[in-house]
Amino acid sequence: MHLTPELLLMEDAEKTCTKNIKGKALMNCDATKPCNLTNIGYALPPECRYCPVEDQTTPVSLMGHSYISSVENFCENDNDTTMDYRHVTASPSDQNTNCKQKSTWEVIREHNDFQGRNYAASESIDTTPIFNIAYSGAKVRAFVLDVSGSMNEIISSSGVSRIAEMKKAAQYIIDVLLQASSYLGIVSFSSSATTLANLAEIRNDTDRQNLKNIVLSLTAVGGTGIGKGLLKAKELFEASKMGTYESEIILITDGEENIEPYIANVTDVLIKAGIVVHTISVTQNAQHNLKDLAQATGGTYMAFLENPSVTFIDVFSQVIISGDAIPDTNTPGTIISYSKSAAANENYTEIFVIDSGLGKDTMLTVTSTSSSSPVLVTVACPDGNKTQSTVTSTGTLNIACGSNGTSTMPGTYSYSLSSSGSTNYNVYVTSSPRSLNADVVRVRCWLSDTEVDFTSSSTIRLYVDVEKGRSPVLNAIVTGMLIRGDGSSVNLTLHDTGRGADLLENDGLYTTYLYKNYFMGNGRYNMKIMVSSAEGTVTYSSASGQRAPILPGAEEQKSSKESIQAFMRSIIPNEFTVQNYSSSAPDTSPPDAITDLRIANATTTAVLLEFTAPGEDFDMGQAQYYEVRTSNSINALINDFDSGTLLNTSNIIPKASGETEQLAFEGGNPGSSKDQAIWHVGIRAVDRNNNKASVSNIITLGRAVSFNITDNFVIVNADPNRQLEHEVDTLKTTIIIVVVVVVAALIVFVIGGWFLYKKITKPGQVDMINNGTTKNSITPSSNFNHTRTAWVTNSHFSMKVNEISEVEHAIVCVELGLDGE
Numbered sequence: 001m002h003l004t005p006e007l008l009l010m011e012d013a014e015k016t017c018t019k020n021i022k023g024k025a026l027m028n029c030d031a032t033k034p035c036n037l038t039n040i041g042y043a044l045p046p047e048c049r050y051c052p053v054e055d056q057t058t059p060v061s062l063m064g065h066s067y068i069s070s071v072e073n074f075c076e077n078d079n080d081t082t083m084d085y086r087h088v089t090a091s092p093s094d095q096n097t098n099c100k101q102k103s104t105w106e107v108i109r110e111h112n113d114f115q116g117r118n119y120a121a122s123e124s125i126d127t128t129p130i131f132n133i134a135y136s137g138a139k140v141r142a143f144v145l146d147v148s149g150s151m152n153e154i155i156s157s158s159g160v161s162r163i164a165e166m167k168k169a170a171q172y173i174i175d176v177l178l179q180a181s182s183y184l185g186i187v188s189f190s191s192s193a194t195t196l197a198n199l200a201e202i203r204n205d206t207d208r209q210n211l212k213n214i215v216l217s218l219t220a221v222g223g224t225g226i227g228k229g230l231l232k233a234k235e236l237f238e239a240s241k242m243g244t245y246e247s248e249i250i251l252i253t254d255g256e257e258n259i260e261p262y263i264a265n266v267t268d269v270l271i272k273a274g275i276v277v278h279t280i281s282v283t284q285n286a287q288h289n290l291k292d293l294a295q296a297t298g299g300t301y302m303a304f305l306e307n308p309s310v311t312f313i314d315v316f317s318q319v320i321i322s323g324d325a326i327p328d329t330n331t332p333g334t335i336i337s338y339s340k341s342a343a344a345n346e347n348y349t350e351i352f353v354i355d356s357g358l359g360k361d362t363m364l365t366v367t368s369t370s371s372s373s374p375v376l377v378t379v380a381c382p383d384g385n386k387t388q389s390t391v392t393s394t395g396t397l398n399i400a401c402g403s404n405g406t407s408t409m410p411g412t413y414s415y416s417l418s419s420s421g422s423t424n425y426n427v428y429v430t431s432s433p434r435s436l437n438a439d440v441v442r443v444r445c446w447l448s449d450t451e452v453d454f455t456s457s458s459t460i461r462l463y464v465d466v467e468k469g470r471s472p473v474l475n476a477i478v479t480g481m482l483i484r485g486d487g488s489s490v491n492l493t494l495h496d497t498g499r500g501a502d503l504l505e506n507d508g509l510y511t512t513y514l515y516k517n518y519f520m521g522n523g524r525y526n527m528k529i530m531v532s533s534a535e536g537t538v539t540y541s542s543a544s545g546q547r548a549p550i551l552p553g554a555e556e557q558k559s560s561k562e563s564i565q566a567f568m569r570s571i572i573p574n575e576f577t578v579q580n581y582s583s584s585a586p587d588t589s590p591p592d593a594i595t596d597l598r599i600a601n602a603t604t605t606a607v608l609l610e611f612t613a614p615g616e617d618f619d620m621g622q623a624q625y626y627e628v629r630t631s632n633s634i635n636a637l638i639n640d641f642d643s644g645t646l647l648n649t650s651n652i653i654p655k656a657s658g659e660t661e662q663l664a665f666e667g668g669n670p671g672s673s674k675d676q677a678i679w680h681v682g683i684r685a686v687d688r689n690n691n692k693a694s695v696s697n698i699i700t701l702g703r704a705v706s707f708n709i710t711d712n713f714v715i716v717n718a719d720p721n722r723q724l725e726h727e728v729d730t731l732k733t734t735i736i737i738v739v740v741v742v743v744a745a746l747i748v749f750v751i752g753g754w755f756l757y758k759k760i761t762k763p764g765q766v767d768m769i770n771n772g773t774t775k776n777s778i779t780p781s782s783n784f785n786h787t788r789t790a791w792v793t794n795s796h797f798s799m800k801v802n803e804i805s806e807v808e809h810a811i812v813c814v815e816l817g818l819d820g821e
Contacts, residue, residue: 020058021065026051060085063095063104074104090634090680090700097595097697098503101638139182140199140242142233143170143215146253146282148190151220153254155306157487158369158424162254162282163220165304168367168394169312170215174208175396176363176430177320179330185236186214189229190222191259199240226253226287227261234273245274248299250319253290254282263293270297278319280304281575282312284485284523291450291575303524303575307483308339310526310572311426313367318572322444333358333442335429337528337570342423344373349416350427353532354408355567357440357468358431362408364415365396365428373421382411407434410565439469441564443531445573447514454516454580457588457691459618461501462573464494464510464529471539472508473564480529482518490518492527499612499658500592500619513618516589522581531569539564589617591685592657594696600662607665607701614685614693615657623654623685627692628663630681634698637682641695644682654685 027033029051056070065071075087087103089096099107108114151163158165178184185199196214200207230249237244249270257263270277278299279290283306294301300322302315314337321331336352354362368375368391375391381401389397401409408431417425433440448461462480466473480492494512498505501513519525538561592614600610615621629644631637637644647665655661679701685693 021052021061021068022056022058023050023052025049074108076105077103089638090698094504100694101634101698138201138242139179140237140240140247141178141183142185142187142199142236142247142249144187144189144229144233144249144251145170145215145218146190146224146226146229146255147188147218147220147222148224148253148255149221150224150255150285151282157306157308160369161220162306163218165312166252166282167215167218169316171212171394172313172365172367172396172428173316173320174202174211174215176365176428177317177332178202178208180204183240183242184211185233185240186211187229187232187236188218189225189232190220191225192222193225193228193232195232195236199236199242223259224253224255224257224287225259226251226257226263227266228259230263230266230270230277231261234270234275237273237275247275249275249277250280250316251277251290251293252280252282252316254286256285256287263287263289267293267296278302280315280319281524282306286524291577301574302572303526305483305485305524305526307487308341308424308426309481309483309489310528311337311339311367313337313365313426313428314528314572315526317428317430322571330360330432332361332430332432333440334570335431335568336427338425338427340417340425340427342417342419342425344420344422345418347416347418348425349414351412351414352429353412353566353568354410354431355441355565356410357433357438357567359408359410359434360432362399362431363396363429364399365394365430366391366417367394367426368392368419368423370419370421370423373419373423375417375419375423375425378416380414380416382409382413412566439471441466441468441473441567441569443529443569443571445529445571447573447576450574450576452514452516452519452576452578454578454582454585455588457590459516459589460514460576462492462494462512462514462527462529464531464571466508466510466531466569468539468564472506473537473539474506474508474561475534475537476510477532477534478510478529480512480527482514482525482527484518484520484525485523486520488520498596500615503595513620515617515620516585519578519581522578524575524577526575527573529571529573531567531571533564533566533568537564538562587617587687587689588691589687590691591615591623591687591693592618593694594683594685597681597683597696597699599699599701609663609665609681609699611661611683611696613655613657613659613661616687619657622656623693624688625649625686626652626654626663626683627686628681628683630679632679634680634700637680637695637698641682641684644680 024031025035025048027035027047027049029049035048052065052068054068056068058068059070060073060075061068061071063074073085076085077087077089087106089101095102095104102110145166147163151166152161154161155165174184180202183199183201184197185195186197188194188196197211202208202211230251233249234244237247275297276299277293277297279294279301281287281290281301281303283304286303291301293299300319302319304310304312304315317334317337321334335354335358336350338350340348342348364377364379366375366377371393375395377389377391377395377397379387379397379399381387381399383401385401387397387399387401389395399408399413401413415427417427444465446463448463449458452460464478464480466476466478474496476496478494478496480494482490482492484490492512492514494510495502496506496508496510500511502509502511594611594614597609597611599607601608614623616623626649628647628649629637629641630647631644652663680698681701682698683696
């Protein structure tokens with residue numbers, strides 16, 4: 001087998017899809033520091049990289065090496081692809097692990113945007129990109145508010161009507177979140193649509209009060225003509241100097257439309273006009289295709305389900321904050337959003353944190369369901385100063401604790417609420433960036449799908465992205481609360497560990513699964529996400545200011561981790577729906593795919609594998625058993641895993657999800673064979689209902705042909721306190737056989753244990769075998785305690801110090817901590 005350099009040194013394998021990229025083995029890609037390659041028995045240090053040289057002829061690997069002048073395309077993997085463009089399916093890369101050995105082009109073609117379509121462009125077509133300004137100048141919005149008769153219905157959790165909650169939320173948005181110099185118009189609709197406020201600039205408090213007065217005057221009566229309201233808002237934009245392009249409609253409705261034109265009749269009109277529509281569904285009964293309208297026009301879609309944990313203000317605020325395709329430098333962040341039921345004269349106290357990135361226009365807003373009992377609000381600043389105010393129904397305090405009296409000093413604040421009557425409180429704190437150039441901690445969240453189907457075996461992931469500036473925030477505390485139809489909730493914890501639902505450790509993207517047992521019926525669901533700092537929370541900055549380096553070695557040379565000040569954020573994802581719910585639905589959820597199968601240690605007669613145990617359902621629980629198969633063809637395992645040779649795993653009991661699993665393969669001595677073969681291994685977990693996981697990442701080993709993997713091959717649970725020792729079978733039929741076996745085992749243990757101790761337990765000890773003869777044994781220095789090397793017989797080898805030469809017939813270097821083939 002011909003080992004090319006990029007397969008021998010594949011630390012950045014996910015960025016190298018072709019064998020034809022030329023390069024050198026360097027320490028952190030420093031041309032003055034070549035890796036020491038004089039002895040392939042050593043485990044190479046992690047700083048040793050395969051570094052592409054500038055002079056290249058290969059046209060592919062655009063995803064990984066876009067800075068190489070010859071690179072102009074992605075790798076491909078179909079039958080007609082030449083070797084110049086061929087994706088390397090055997091490389092142990094993140095691309096192969098997470099995309100099931102597919103090339104970049106395969107992933108692109110299988111996306112919904114490309115299914116069944118031919119996007120091949122003629123050479124005569126000018127493909128010069130044209131850039132449109134997605135955001136420029138002031139924001140232009142119109143509130144399109146449902147005032148049909150059903151908006152008079154009382155919300156059981158608050159005791160007030162839907163239209164009253166909508167008024168309260170709209171006042172909050174106008175007071176707190178709409179920036180100066182932005183534009184707002186207001187349209188109401190029921191059986192007909194009416195323009196209540198023409199599009200006008202918000203310049204001062206008088207303008208805000210005028211808009212709030214219009215909202216307060218709303219009354220609910222009549223049918224539901226959603227299409228009429230949307231077209232009236234379009235007319236409002238057209239009548240102004242601002243036009244329709246990138247103007248935004250915030251549509252709020254609680255019922256099903258019953259008056260033409262319907263949403264389906266006006267969607268194309270809105271798309272052609274360039275209008276973005278954000279939707280807020282009030283209750284489960286709201287029009288079913290509101291989400292479709294928002295998605296078609298590029299908007300967000302939220303749900304207010306009359307639950308106190310996620311309020312009308314919460315969802316309305318999220319539409320305003322997350323509705324910007326490009327966040328304005330003045331876009332405020334929601335620090336906290338709390339709900340609390342309090343008895344008469346009960347004092348309620350909580351804290352919140354203002355970090356150094358925020359502090360401008362810091363607002364604390366309190367709403368109360370009791371209009372007869374005023375609420376006393378007290379805010380204590382970090383310097384000891386206090387601010388007090390009395391709130392009747394809704395009130396906002398502008399917090400300005402600082403020397404200049406305009407910006408809020410960073411630090412921990414406390415607030416307390418008290419009222420002479422029992423009431424339900426909602427508390428919101430928002431703050432805008434302190435300066436135009438401030439690096440602000442921002443949080444985004446989304447779901448992998450918008451529907452949970454109980455007839456499907458898949459589940460959805462919740463993603464929360466935490467970053468400061470352009471750098472990921474690591475070690476944050478990210479929790480969530482899923483709100484169910486009966487008012488109960490499920491607490492969620494999201495992780496950035498690279499395990500379970502999370503694909504990559506320490507990238508600032510926190511993830512969790514939403515399991516089917518979280519839900520209690522069909523319909524809309526929503527959530528609230530809370531993010532805060534913890535001890536050890538840091539930002540990770542790369543050389544390029546991005547999450548991934550654009551030049552080889554830049555990450556090691558110039559990346560840094562910096563401690564981050566305490567912060568708090570609150571955010572709400574888009575609504576999602578559950579379909580075909582059944583409390584007795586059969587279990588169709590498989591275990592997670594194993595994605596970190598790796599070699600922990602090896603000798604000429606044994607290999608120790610490690611991986612993270614999956615669960616019974618994805619990453620929850622414990623799998624029933626493991627299915628381990630081998631093949632001399634990686635494509636056979638990828639395309640038809642059942643065609644591989646099945647190993648006996650009946651004595652293996654899987655561990656709980658998240659624990660480290662070890663499996664030891666042991667075989668006979670390969671003897672003196674000069675022949676070699678490639679051996680591929682894959683694993684998949686199976687649950688108690690025979691739901692099978694996707695196949696793990698495939699590892700590639702080199703072995704001598706005489707290394708027997710079918711007759712004398714066993715697989716056993718590896719004892720963490722020993723390495724690669726044969727387990728003794730204790731199930732004997734007679735006492736005589738037991739005694740004989742035990743005595744024999746003791747003899748083998750003493751002799752063989754001493755031999756294995758010399759070969760394995762000393763860090764990195766390696767037997768170099770050439771043409772079946774042991775040439776020498778090498779123990780690397782203490783710098784290489786974690787060898788992670790597999791070695792086998794080979795006919796001959798040769799290497800140079802500064803560059804890797806061709807290694808004829810060598811099958812060695814499986815996972816040096818750098819990955820190889």
